[in-house]
Amino acid sequence: MAKITLKVPKGAVSMQEGKLVEWFVNDGDPVSLGQAIYAIETEKTTMEIECPFEGTFKRLGEVGETYKVGYPIAEIEQ
Amino acid sequence: MSNQALPNALPQDIALLIYTTMVRIHACDQRIQQLLAAGALQFQYYPCGGQEAIPASIAPHLHKEDQVVTTYRGVHDIVAKGTPMVEIIAEMMGKITGTSKGKGGAMHLSDPDAGLMVTTGIVGAGMPIANGLALAAKLKGTGRVVVVNFGDGASNIGAFNESVNMAALWDLPIVFLCQNNAYAEYTSFEGSTKSANIADRAAGYGMAGETVDGTDPDAMHAAAGRAITRARNGEGPTLLECMALRLQGHSFGSEEGHMDQEKLAAARANPPIAKFRASLIERGNATAEDLDTIDADAKQEVEDAVEKSMAADMPNESELYTDIFADASAVPYSSPTTTAAEPDLSDREVVTVPMVVAITEALDIALGEDPDVFLIGEDIADPAGGVAKATAGLSTKHGVDRVRPSPISEQAIIGAAIGASLNGMKPVAEIMINDFSMVCMDQIANHAAKLRYMSGGRTSVPIVIRTVTAGNVGNFAAQHSQSLEAWFTHIPGIKVVAPSTAADAKGLLLAAIADPDPVLVLEPMRCYFVPDEVPVGRYEIPLGKAAVRREGTDVTLISYGWCSVEANAAADALAEVGVSAEVIDLRSLVPLDLDTCVTSVKKTGRCVIAHAAVEFSGFGAELAAKLSEELYGQLKAPIKRVGARYTPVPFTPSLESMHFPNAARIKDTAESLMK
Numbered sequence: 001m002a003k004i005t006l007k008v009p010k011g012a013v014s015m016q017e018g019k020l021v022e023w024f025v026n027d028g029d030p031v032s033l034g035q036a037i038y039a040i041e042t043e044k045t046t047m048e049i050e051c052p053f054e055g056t057f058k059r060l061g062e063v064g065e066t067y068k069v070g071y072p073i074a075e076i077e078q
Numbered sequence: 079m080s081n082q083a084l085p086n087a088l089p090q091d092i093a094l095l096i097y098t099t100m101v102r103i104h105a106c107d108q109r110i111q112q113l114l115a116a117g118a119l120q121f122q123y124y125p126c127g128g129q130e131a132i133p134a135s136i137a138p139h140l141h142k143e144d145q146v147v148t149t150y151r152g153v154h155d156i157v158a159k160g161t162p163m164v165e166i167i168a169e170m171m172g173k174i175t176g177t178s179k180g181k182g183g184a185m186h187l188s189d190p191d192a193g194l195m196v197t198t199g200i201v202g203a204g205m206p207i208a209n210g211l212a213l214a215a216k217l218k219g220t221g222r223v224v225v226v227n228f229g230d231g232a233s234n235i236g237a238f239n240e241s242v243n244m245a246a247l248w249d250l251p252i253v254f255l256c257q258n259n260a261y262a263e264y265t266s267f268e269g270s271t272k273s274a275n276i277a278d279r280a281a282g283y284g285m286a287g288e289t290v291d292g293t294d295p296d297a298m299h300a301a302a303g304r305a306i307t308r309a310r311n312g313e314g315p316t317l318l319e320c321m322a323l324r325l326q327g328h329s330f331g332s333e334e335g336h337m338d339q340e341k342l343a344a345a346r347a348n349p350p351i352a353k354f355r356a357s358l359i360e361r362g363n364a365t366a367e368d369l370d371t372i373d374a375d376a377k378q379e380v381e382d383a384v385e386k387s388m389a390a391d392m393p394n395e396s397e398l399y400t401d402i403f404a405d406a407s408a409v410p411y412s413s414p415t416t417t418a419a420e421p422d423l424s425d426r427e428v429v430t431v432p433m434v435v436a437i438t439e440a441l442d443i444a445l446g447e448d449p450d451v452f453l454i455g456e457d458i459a460d461p462a463g464g465v466a467k468a469t470a471g472l473s474t475k476h477g478v479d480r481v482r483p484s485p486i487s488e489q490a491i492i493g494a495a496i497g498a499s500l501n502g503m504k505p506v507a508e509i510m511i512n513d514f515s516m517v518c519m520d521q522i523a524n525h526a527a528k529l530r531y532m533s534g535g536r537t538s539v540p541i542v543i544r545t546v547t548a549g550n551v552g553n554f555a556a557q558h559s560q561s562l563e564a565w566f567t568h569i570p571g572i573k574v575v576a577p578s579t580a581a582d583a584k585g586l587l588l589a590a591i592a593d594p595d596p597v598l599v600l601e602p603m604r605c606y607f608v609p610d611e612v613p614v615g616r617y618e619i620p621l622g623k624a625a626v627r628r629e630g631t632d633v634t635l636i637s638y639g640w641c642s643v644e645a646n647a648a649a650d651a652l653a654e655v656g657v658s659a660e661v662i663d664l665r666s667l668v669p670l671d672l673d674t675c676v677t678s679v680k681k682t683g684r685c686v687i688a689h690a691a692v693e694f695s696g697f698g699a700e701l702a703a704k705l706s707e708e709l710y711g712q713l714k715a716p717i718k719r720v721g722a723r724y725t726p727v728p729f730t731p732s733l734e735s736m737h738f739p740n741a742a743r744i745k746d747t748a749e750s751l752m753k
């Protein structure tokens with residue numbers, strides 16, 4: 001079983017941090033490639049993040065919190 | 079519509095091959111961006127969307143042995159050249175299973191097995207090196223063709239001018255493939271040049287040029303065929319400009335506000351892959367189901383590569399210092415250091431000749447022994463035989479193919495040497511004067527020095543760069559007299575030697591030519607024309623071995639290059655006042671013989687380091703710091719440096735003599751330590 005960490009992505013070259021605004025999947029949900037998993041708000045825009053792997057989802061971040069780029073925000077267990 | 083309706087219509091098998099490559103590129107490019115977008119990966123990525131058809135249409139013309147050089151925006155070129163998908167993805171993830179063991183990364187993939195020789199992150203810098211690959215192909219008669227990719231922006235950089243001129247002059251088997259995606263970062267094509275297009279410039283260089291729609295595989299394949307056939311037939315290079323609008327910002331996540339929104343929207347609505355797909359169905363080359371299968375296979379190939387790469391390891395600590403040099407013991411301060419033994423020349427006949435003649439002899443020996451050795455540089459052929467006559471007679475004896483006079487193009491000279499060395503040759507490049515190496519610093523420091531590491535040891539650059547340090551020969555002034563060794567010793571991956579005797583100049587040069595890594599040889603003009611004793615025949619002075627010129631007990635004088643002459647004179651003068659000086663001539667700065675220095679300074683307790691280079695931030699600062707660390711508490715006086723003063727080299731003799739170190743200053747400094 002591989003565990004893949006999803007970090008706050010650098011969605012724009014100048015992006016430093018983002019605010020987790022909504023989860024689209026619950027802890028323990030099966031997720032599939034391309035599925036929207038959460039939304040993150042930056043200075044410029046709100047991005048919906050697509051799931052990059054199939055597996056079981058685990059939330060690590062909290063809605064409403066602001067995280068730096070690179071912060072581990074979720075995990076996918078395969 | 080039948081195939082006949084299209085003037086350049088591709089045969090069905092080629093068309094499907096191109097389509098397959100395009101979707102494989104697209105699947106790879108999209109998957110990487112998806113992983114970046116989700117935060118599963120994080121690095122600078124330069125997408126190739128819109129440009130997929132260019133390399134996909136070239137690929138059917140290329141043999142496996144043909145070679146490609148590309149840029150940071152090169153994943154399409156790399157997939158098309160045949161590098162395994164799993165190695166591409168693993169390299170981008172920094173994994174040991176990547177093309178370059180993760181040491182190169184997304185901007186520096188290389189896969190010589192597939193003919194992918196260099197991926198550079200320096201705009202325009204691939205062109206000089208590609209010329210060298212092509213030069214080797216021509217000299218060795220391999221029939222190989224080289225394709226070098228670069229952007230429209232890169233067409234405005236100096237390396238472009240030097241490279242296309244040299245390639246045209248020498249009829250090199252190369253295609254200069256300009257991927258004109260209408261932007262260079264945030265600057266439009268029109269904002270970068272008054273040229274209406276890039277291909278028209280070819281005429282000015284006396285070479286073929288053509289502009290083609292890089293989104294149209296039929297046209298693209300035909301144009302590439304013309305260029306590659308020309309190169310293969312020995313008819314010289316082509317500047318092929320392929321028009322293909324960039325379908326996204328410069329790098330992943332970067333803004334698009336500077337792009338023409340209408341054109342962008344139109345191009346995105348009908349991207350090259352969709353257009354070609356529709357065309358293939360329309361001409362009856364494939365059904366939608368056939369193409370769906372190709373699409374699905376490509377996705378699966380990428381998925382398998384991602385899965386394998388995620389599971390692979392990153393390189394561990396054992397990889398940190400490997401692939402800098404062929405042998406990690408050449409890394410400064412590595413332990414243990416291994417150096418070949420000094421040759422026993424006691425039985426050799428000795429002739430009295432100046433250093434320049436000893437250098438010529440070394441070159442003559444190397445040319446005579448090894449057909450892969452060749453010389454390249456400005457004015458090096460007869461009758462000139464080099465501005466300082468270091469290559470006199472050699473072109474007459476070995477021919478101008480191997481003693482190759484070049485245009486005044488330092489970047490192209492070093493690039494040609496690098497590229498030829500990647501193909502197994504042993505080039506010796508001459509940069510007339512050390513000061514001029516600053517105009518080709520990128521080729522030396524970013525490429526010659528780093529390709530071994532960036533490729534995870536899969537490529538290497540066994541070149542020699544000979545250059546004269548002309549200080550203290552009278553009135554060469556600020557731009558022809560500098561000793562810039564510290565610029566080079568600061569860059570991991572390049573060896574630096576600085577002889578002071580004719581015998582060492584010969585033996586170090588032969589060792590440098592035999593060495594598997596790039597070596598810069600700094601030849602002191604001050605010693606060039608002074609008669610000196612030189613053993614006849616071949617011998618090598620090992621790199622990384624200092625010479626103790628005289629033994630002493632009170633103070634150690636460490637020097638190299640022409641300043642060693644001053645150090646020897648200072649030791650004579652010190653003897654007269656009762657001070658016994660030990661004199662060390664380093665001969666080689668990288669690798670560095672620290673042991674000899676430590677042993678000596680431990681014995682004497684005092685040390686003066688003298689060099690012709692400016693003292694501030696000079697090599698002596700490094701050595702002094704290291705010796706102080708090694709010998710803390712054992713020194714009788716602080717370690718002193720005597721270098722050139724912090725001024726540009728003055729022209730007038732009254733000031734020049736104050737600028738450079740000399741025996742008197744070295745002696746005074748050493749004497750001051752005795753108090």
Ligand SMILES: Cc1ncc(C[n+]2csc(CCOP(=O)(O)OP(=O)(O)O)c2C)c(N)n1
Nearest residue numbers: 151199200201229230231232259261262263
């Ligand atoms: C010598 C150098 N200068 C600047 C840069 C920064 N830079 C990276 S890509 C780029 C634009 C190059 O544009 P172009 O040659 O058209 O290629 P494209 O990125 O469009 O493929 C610049 C300026 C660099 N990498 N190297």
